């Protein structure tokens with residue numbers, strides 16, 4: 001578990017590559033020692049730029065980055081004690097695995113004996129000792145990525161940065177490597193800053209996730225909080241799937257809101273970032289929280305609609321429902337025998353627990 005707060009700190013960091021636009025704007029972010037923090041966001045949202053500034057390959061235009069309490073802008077990249085893994089493995093094709101790992105050590109004039117010790121230790125960490133004499137072209141994608149990982153670990157850095165390290169791998173291998181990286185992180189207790197645009201990867205691997213959008217952090221929270229309590233509609237739509245129902249705020253206190261739909265249907269929801277009476281709002285409900293034939297009690301939303309489609313997914317069935325003012329919705333119904341599924345065209349009663357819905361500002 002993270003011990004020391006603020007081991008890495010971005011303080012009001014902005015970055016512009018040209019005079020016109022900040023691609024990272026006023027970024028403040030703190031990573032605890034030993035934490036696994038992921039930067040998640042759409043393409044162009046400034047993730048790589050932020051990582052490059054931390055690694056020392058780019059300079060902030062404004063603001064400062066601190067490492068263990070000390071500003072690092074004047075510390076060159078190779079003195080920051082940071083290991084880096086890129087999306088492409090960037091291994092030298094003409095060198096063996098062992099030579100690839102030894103190369104950065106030789107450049108820094110590490111002795112032969114010490115080089116041998118560090119290479120075999122790093123290879124052991126990623127369980128590749130037996131492939132030390134292979135060339136990269138004789139390895140699978142996952143093995144190459146593990147060599148890249150070993151190379152990032154070889155100096156026993158304080159921090160490892162990974163920029164979409166698994167992007168080139170197929171789904172199965174990616175899941176396997178996610179597991180390995182997570183286990184490695186746990187075993188070595190190293191501080192990790194990981195970049196991905198894959199939300200599943202972010203949710204399953206991280207202690208906390210920073211959601212980037214438009215050059216800013218939209219939310220920084222542990223995976224569960226991000227999923228259950230998105231702080232705005234951008235985060236809600238970026239993390240997982242959502243039913244979004246449009247209406248107007250007709251009641252709001254700090255905990256609960258009532259949202260009125262066009263046909264005067266009232267939906268109770270948790271209060272997200274909506275501010276005031278009369279404001280346009282989106283009620284967000286996860287498809288797996290939508291149930292058929294919901295119970296009659298005060299805390300459950302009950303609506304009637306029509307089943308427009310059924311899609312079989314093996315472990316669950318997606319029931320598509322049209323409601324006259326809430327619009328098209330999806331219910332993810334677990335594939336269990338207990339469920340009586342409707343047929344296409346049937347009228348369906350559906351709903352959700354009011355606390356499973358959150359009212360957010362429309363964007």
Ligand SMILES: Nc1ncnc2c1ncn2[C@@H]1O[C@H](COP(=O)(O)OP(=O)(O)OP(=O)(O)O)[C@@H](O)[C@H]1O
Pocket residue numbers: 017023041042043044045046047048049050197
């Ligand atoms: N060296 C550079 N010179 C000029 N503009 C750049 C440079 N590097 C990145 N940019 C721009 O900065 C913005 C942010 O880029 P960045 O690579 O940080 O995004 P990203 O979040 O990593 O995206 P992706 O998911 O596609 O990798 C983009 O609009 C990009 O075109």
Ligand SMILES: [Mg+2]
Pocket residue numbers: 047048049163
């Ligand atoms: Mg990038």
